[in-house]
Amino acid sequence: MADLLKSVEAKDNEKIPQLNPGDTVSVHVKIKEGERERIQEFKGLVIRLRNSGNNASVTVRRMASNGIGVERTFLLRSPRIDKIAVERRGKVRRAQLYYMRERTGKSARIKEKIYKLKICKVSEKSETFFYNCQTRGTIIMARI
Missing domain, CATH: 2.30.30.790 (SH3 type barrels.)
Incomplete structure (x- = not known):
């Protein structure tokens, strides 16, 4: 079925x-x-x-x-x-x-929901950061 x-x-x-x-x-x-x-x-x-x-x-x-x-x-x-x-x-x-x-x-009118981003560095040597949107669970990787 x-x-x-x-x-x-x-x-x-x-x-x-x-x-x-x-x-x-x-x-x-x-x-x-x-x-x-x-x-x-x-x-x-x-x-x-x-x-x-x-x-x-x-x-x-x-x-x-x-x-x-x-x-x-x-x-x-x-x-x-x-x-x-x-x-x-x-x-x-x-x-x-x-x-x-x-x-x-x-x-x-309706209030706007603003998502806070949690930033964590992968390691001391690398310049790669992960932005973790707490409510959605999406992870964005960015090089700075």
């Missing part, structure tokens, strides 16, 4: 980073108009994530003209998504930010 599910399951898109509620993202979606295909950008706040295999989705909310909120839900494994770029990481304490629907102006 597991082999059957793996054969049907769509591949992960490498252009989609790890997303969290509160992040400000820019979603590039392929739109087909007649014979032509173009890429449309939708920039907004991630208010909901659903992680469940092929049905993984993200809901992004932005404020359009005249203070009207627009929400779009994107399937993360859809071939129509070209890429997703995270512009800001938000610091929130909820998994679903539905309360943002009632907020406008300054009350709709």
Whole structure:
């Protein structure tokens, strides 16, 4: 049964980073108009994530003209998504930010999450440093 599910399951898109509620993202979606295909950008706040295999989705909310909120839900494994770029990481304490629907102006702001880098030198003779991002677990090697 597991082999059957793996054969049907769509591949992960490498252009989609790890997303969290509160992040400000820019979603590039392929739109087909007649014979032509173009890429449309939708920039907004991630208010909901659903992680469940092929049905993984993200809901992004932005404020359009005249203070009207627009929400779009994107399937993360859809071939129509070209890429997703995270512009800001938000610091929130909820998994679903539905309360943002009632907020406008300054009350709709979200604090930015700033990651601290831990720097450690490999040895005294070498000039190679490792930057370890504590929350993400990624290690970046740099020569100085």
